[in-house]
Amino acid sequence: MEQFYKVVEDDQLRRLLDVADRLRDEINLKRPLEGDLWAVVEEKLLVEWTYNSNAIEGSTLTQGETLFFLKHGLTVEGKPFKDFLDAKNHAEAIQFLYDVVKQQRPISPGLIKEFNALLLSGVRKTPAIDQYGNRTEKEATPGEYKRFPNHVLQPDGSIHKYVEPVHVPTEIEFLTQWVEEKIDVLHPVIVAAVAHYNLARIHPFDDGNGRGARLFMNLILMKKGFPPAIIKNEHRRKYIEALSKADSGDIKGFIMFIAESCVDTLRSISQELNIKAEG
Numbered sequence: 001m002e003q004f005y006k007v008v009e010d011d012q013l014r015r016l017l018d019v020a021d022r023l024r025d026e027i028n029l030k031r032p033l034e035g036d037l038w039a040v041v042e043e044k045l046l047v048e049w050t051y052n053s054n055a056i057e058g059s060t061l062t063q064g065e066t067l068f069f070l071k072h073g074l075t076v077e078g079k080p081f082k083d084f085l086d087a088k089n090h091a092e093a094i095q096f097l098y099d100v101v102k103q104q105r106p107i108s109p110g111l112i113k114e115f116n117a118l119l120l121s122g123v124r125k126t127p128a129i130d131q132y133g134n135r136t137e138k139e140a141t142p143g144e145y146k147r148f149p150n151h152v153l154q155p156d157g158s159i160h161k162y163v164e165p166v167h168v169p170t171e172i173e174f175l176t177q178w179v180e181e182k183i184d185v186l187h188p189v190i191v192a193a194v195a196h197y198n199l200a201r202i203h204p205f206d207d208g209n210g211r212g213a214r215l216f217m218n219l220i221l222m223k224k225g226f227p228p229a230i231i232k233n234e235h236r237r238k239y240i241e242a243l244s245k246a247d248s249g250d251i252k253g254f255i256m257f258i259a260e261s262c263v264d265t266l267r268s269i270s271q272e273l274n275i276k277a278e279g
Contacts, residue, residue: 016259017187023266024226030273048230050090053211055233059083085122093118101222107179109172115215117143119208126207146206162203171202188224192217193258197246229262
């Protein structure tokens with residue numbers, strides 16, 4: 001499994017990481033901020049993160065509807081109840097993530113399970129494919145590793161198989177140990193990207209794997225003083241293609257994609273603070 005963790009830095013990646021470091025430092029120099037400005041920035045990040053992460057997985061809620069629901073607890077007519085449940089669960093998982101960072105809890109398989117349990121809280125059924133290739137549903141098992149194989153149909157028509165259930169505990173143990181060993185050695189964006197890719201590659205749960213991988217990525221970033229990197233739904237195709245290329249051995253492309261997402265989020269925050277400060 002070591003081949004999925006090989007990282008090769010080059011000048012292009014290094015320049016992008018330098019930009020991320022500079023923006024992070026500039027933002028951190030602005031803190032503490034007067035009044036509730038940073039709290040408003042964090043609220044905006046929570047809404048954008050929740051909206052985009054769920055939209056990537058098929059949620060029909062708009063960003064405005066997500067904000068309205070999280071702020072007022074009111075649903076919108078005509079939208080599936082599960083979309084609102086997913087928004088609630090994701091927002092609560094983010095709040096849990098903040099607590100994990102504050103308490104300096106170590107990365108562990110148990111922590112990954114806790115995130116999945118939060119994401120699937122109240123979910124009774126999860127989508128599945130039966131032995132004949134037909135879409136069906138099965139009982140949800142929040143926080144528990146999958147018991148049966150899972151796979152996905154790719155855009156090119158091929159079927160991608162994830163790690164077999166019997167190998168999941170070993171793979172997750174290797175992943176968490178790798179993160180703990182590398183988080184102070186490699187650049188945080190690199191560690192976060194590699195961790196995201198491998199959690200998605202393993203696909204340890206019946207559902208919530210994509211959202212969980214993005215939470216895991218941002219947990220690593222936030223442990224090292226970065227804000228979360230928000231992967232926009234509008235970049236979903238590029239995101240999936242980068243994940244697919246990583247499966248073929250080109251993980252550098254995925255690291256670059258995550259680094260670009262991190263820089264985009266940092267620039268957005270920096271702009272927001274400047275606009276607010278000047279206003």
